[in-house]
Amino acid sequence: MAATTYPERINRALDYIQQHLDQPLSLEDVARVACFSPFHFHRIFRFQTGEPLNACIKRLRLERAVTLMTQRRPAGPRNAASLTEIALACGFGSSTDFSRSFKQHYGVPPSQFDVAGFRRHQRERWQDYVADSDHRHLLDGLPPGENPDHFAVTFRDLPPRTVAYRRIHNSYREGAVTTAAAELLAWAESRGLADGQWLGYTWDDPEVVPPEKCRYDVGLEVPPITALPDGEVSRLTFPAMTVAELELRGGIDLEMRALDWLYGTWLPSSGCVPTDEPCFEAWIGRPFAHGMEHFELRLQLPVTRA
Structure with missing residues (x-):
């Protein structure tokens, strides 16, 4: 091989x-x-x-x-x-x-172990790692209990999904994710698959894992019978799941507030617990179709009822 x-x-x-x-x-x-x-x-x-x-x-x-x-x-x-x-x-x-x-x-x-203190420190380190001083504030945390954007969760049941993906190690490196997305898009276009559901998901929480160890997948739902991917394109099947879903149209600061609200405010009082699957970014259209300043996607947090 x-x-x-x-x-x-x-x-x-x-x-x-x-x-x-x-x-x-x-x-x-x-x-x-x-x-x-x-x-x-x-x-x-x-x-x-x-x-x-x-x-x-x-x-x-x-x-x-x-x-x-x-x-x-x-x-x-x-x-x-x-x-x-x-x-x-x-x-x-x-x-x-x-x-x-x-x-x-x-x-x-x-x-x-001071879990809260550790997470604060890791978030600050992550902010320093991924943003310059002019943009660092866009990654500030949203305090628990606050919801200035009026987020509201809807539940959605998803069937098993087969995903072709490109994995990015040390994924917060500048340009790493967009480069992988462009490569996977070219792969998908050559096979007539590019208009399927695009996904992004991180396996690692940057408030727990050092940013240089974080892994992110750019993925595309494909039919289960699709031939095995070649080269550096991999395939994974996610099981059927229930997700708590939020639709977002805005910048990175909106997505960060949405994630903080989802985990810090909604989840503790929801009667749900997260599963071991990652939280998905389900793109509306193709990934980064609006550049890096504006995102249109649905956050999908896999959960089970407690």
Whole structure:
């Protein structure tokens, strides 16, 4: 198989890891998904991603744990989620293993971790990373309880969706996402698929994950029978899901306020909990059809009733 297909095969491995973080993940199993021999896979994975397989799995589990810790509240549907339950939900064999790994990574055990303070710090770092001083304010957070834009959620049931995608690592680099979108658009136009539903979604919360580690997919819904993508275009099938949906037409500041309101104000009182699927940007038309200053899309947060 040509070397140009290596990124697609590594993406398959990363998709498998992301979907099975709560389960044992052996080198042999992940290598099999990527169609590599176990003997060579760990070297190829490290070269393609910049970190060893076991380190990547542990980091993703810890980042998911921080996200779940964010969702723990003094009252409400997540109240029963103890640190032990979070540890098991993230694939750690015991609370002791979780606590030891967490302290090694974050400097303190999970019981002493200031989740809110950590998220504030990470957001400030993310703002510095992606915006200059003249535009940094567009990424300011919206305080919980505020809704100056009068956002309102509608629920929508979506069937299983097969998505052809280009994945961008270190996705906040200038031009990285628009370049990938243009490449996928050219791929889709050559196959008569370009007028389907375009999607964007990030696998990583920049208030939890360092911006240089964040991954973003530019995707396009395709028929399940579409031939396997070639080169660096990958394919993933999302299950049927219920999403909380917001339609947006405006700039990046509007989208940031919408995300803050969705997670910080609406979700805690909604009676819903988010699933492990990413929050989608479902583009109205083709991606970046209005440039980088104006977006027309629907935010789709996958949820379940608590």
